[in-house]
Amino acid sequence: xxxxxxxxxKELRRTGAAGLSLREVAKTAGxxxxxxxRYVDGRDGLLELLISDGFEAFGxxxxxxxxxxxxxxxxxxxxxxxTYRRWALANPDRFGLILxxxxxxxxxxADGPTVSSVFRFSEPMVRVVAAAYGAGELVGxxxxxxxxxxxxxxxxxxxxxxxxxxxxxxWSRIHGLVSLELYGHLAWGDFNxxxxxxxxxRSIMDELSNASPANVKxx
Amino acid sequence: xxxxxxxxxKELRRTGAAGLSLREVAKTAGxxxxxxxRYVDGRDGLLELLISDGFEAFGxxxxxxxxxxxxxxxxxxxxxxxTYRRWALANPDRFGLILxxxxxxxxxxADGPTVSSVFRFSEPMVRVVAAAYGAGELVGxxxxxxxxxxxxxxxxxxxxxxxxxxxxxxWSRIHGLVSLELYGHLAWGDFNxxxxxxxxxRSIMDELSNASPANVKxx
DNA sequence: TGAGAGTGCAAACAGTGTTCGCGTTTCTGA
DNA sequence: TCAGAAACGCGAACACTGTTTGCACTCTCA
Numbered sequence: 001x002x003x004x005x006x007x008x009x010k011e012l013r014r015t016g017a018a019g020l021s022l023r024e025v026a027k028t029a030g031x032x033x034x035x036x037x038r039y040v041d042g043r044d045g046l047l048e049l050l051i052s053d054g055f056e057a058f059g060x061x062x063x064x065x066x067x068x069x070x071x072x073x074x075x076x077x078x079x080x081x082x083t084y085r086r087w088a089l090a091n092p093d094r095f096g097l098i099l100x101x102x103x104x105x106x107x108x109x110a111d112g113p114t115v116s117s118v119f120r121f122s123e124p125m126v127r128v129v130a131a132a133y134g135a136g137e138l139v140g141x142x143x144x145x146x147x148x149x150x151x152x153x154x155x156x157x158x159x160x161x162x163x164x165x166x167x168x169x170x171w172s173r174i175h176g177l178v179s180l181e182l183y184g185h186l187a188w189g190d191f192n193x194x195x196x197x198x199x200x201x202r203s204i205m206d207e208l209s210n211a212s213p214a215n216v217k218x219x
Numbered sequence: 220x221x222x223x224x225x226x227x228x229k230e231l232r233r234t235g236a237a238g239l240s241l242r243e244v245a246k247t248a249g250x251x252x253x254x255x256x257r258y259v260d261g262r263d264g265l266l267e268l269l270i271s272d273g274f275e276a277f278g279x280x281x282x283x284x285x286x287x288x289x290x291x292x293x294x295x296x297x298x299x300x301x302t303y304r305r306w307a308l309a310n311p312d313r314f315g316l317i318l319x320x321x322x323x324x325x326x327x328x329a330d331g332p333t334v335s336s337v338f339r340f341s342e343p344m345v346r347v348v349a350a351a352y353g354a355g356e357l358v359g360x361x362x363x364x365x366x367x368x369x370x371x372x373x374x375x376x377x378x379x380x381x382x383x384x385x386x387x388x389x390w391s392r393i394h395g396l397v398s399l400e401l402y403g404h405l406a407w408g409d410f411n412x413x414x415x416x417x418x419x420x421r422s423i424m425d426e427l428s429n430a431s432p433a434n435v436k437x438x
Numbered sequence: 439t440g441a442g443a444g445t446g447c448a449a450a451c452a453g454t455g456t457t458c459g460c461g462t463t464t465c466t467g468a
Numbered sequence: 469t470c471a472g473a474a475a476c477g478c479g480a481a482c483a484c485t486g487t488t489t490g491c492a493c494t495c496t497c498a
Contacts (some may be wrong), residue, residue: 176395
């Protein structure tokens with residue numbers, strides 16, 4: 001079983017996501033093509049295995065980066081963004097598999113591991129923002145609602161809407177830059193993408209500050 | 220030839236980008252599989268045809284949206300963002316084909332139509348920002364460099380670097396939000412994505428203003 | 439009347455995912 | 469201990485894919 005996963009990752013690196021061949025994976029795993037069906041439900045099952053594994057690996061990488069970063073929100077946001085980018089550049093096929101164009105003919109089952117794995121991946125990002133929110137760093141965003149909230153796992157339950165939107169916008173900024181760079185659509189500008197990411201995270205922080213009542217009063 | 224393109228688009232809608240079958244396209248076009256090779260260089264050539272067509276269609280849609288929008292930069296940026304989103308949602312396969320995960324085994328030739336088509340698509344966005352820049356709306360960004368610049372086609376030639384970076388960041392914000400929504404990664408929040416896009420464009424505008432010397436002096 | 443270019447396609451080849459039936463091995467429980 | 473069940477593994481076959489090859493069948497124009 002672990003043999004299949006590692007063989008799948010190897011093949012993934014070689015041929016890319018949608019070009020992944022079950023027969024080739026079987027060959028490098030030392031199993032016959034039909035034998036694969038004992039462990040994995042066809043090609044879709046193989047993809048599902050690699051997808052949930054990818055979410056797990058991506059989430060762990062971001063987890064560790066957060067731990068190593070300084071304790072303030074900006075440092076953590078930058079750590080997330082840089083790790084997001086580095087992981088995507090180092091694992092382009094896995095990145096495309098879990099966050100890119102859906103593989104044709106493949107549809108994740110609603111009860112499958114794919115869906116729940118998304119939370120494993122997005123949870124660290126939510127946690128960082130929610131921690132800052134709980135610590136009172138983000139005043140002016142409905143702080144009365146959840147001042148004493150525990151670290152939330154499900155953003156829809158605990159975070160006020162405006163914070164949720166900032167989270168989505170922050171993630172999408174990272175994702176947009178990294179996707180465009182990864183697929184070569186930023187080649188026209190010779191950009192320092194880390195610099196762009198830093199600017200984007202800085203900008204999100206500024207918006208948080210400007211929205212706070214303290215700053216509004218100062219105006 | 221047009222028969223092949225329309226049949227390709229039809230199949231693309233049915234099976235998605237990487238699942239596209241040359242044999243099926245041939246069948247719906249009323250040609251034999253081998254006959255396809257008279258008009259198109261195999262499957263890669265078929266994809267190249269559809270990709271350049273997609274860039275053209277996407278670019279035209281944005282062009283028209285800009286024409287219909289009000290003359291100020293914010294209205295135009297919103298028009299671009301909303302059209303970007305609407306077109307992607309209406310043509311998910313074409314969107315994935317031109318801006319998503321590269322199709323496995325397919326590599327665009329450096330001299331092929333794919334590369335040049337990128338400019339046909341990105342040109343409207345560049346033009347809008349450059350026009351505002353030329354009109355003096357964006358002061359404080361090295362306005363001395365290209366105050367009298369003509370409407371540029373190649374951003375690397377005419378735009379100062381800081382403006383170039385803002386363009387990349389603006390595009391990536393749109394692209395990030397639309398990509399995440401399109402592939403179901405924003406399903407955890409019940410977001411009004413148009414609202415998010417409006418906020419992102421507004422935020423880019425604010426950054427432009429804050430960077431201008433006029434506002435700096437006012438502080 | 440040709441010659442040549444363009445058009446079209448059936449046949450074949452290697453590759454793919456998947457199913458089926460058949461053995462072999464391993465584990466389990468009485 | 470030892471039969472039965474469960475798991476493991478695979479070869480053959482089927483329907484699909486992209487691609488190449490060779491052979492026709494039009495036209496055009498000199």
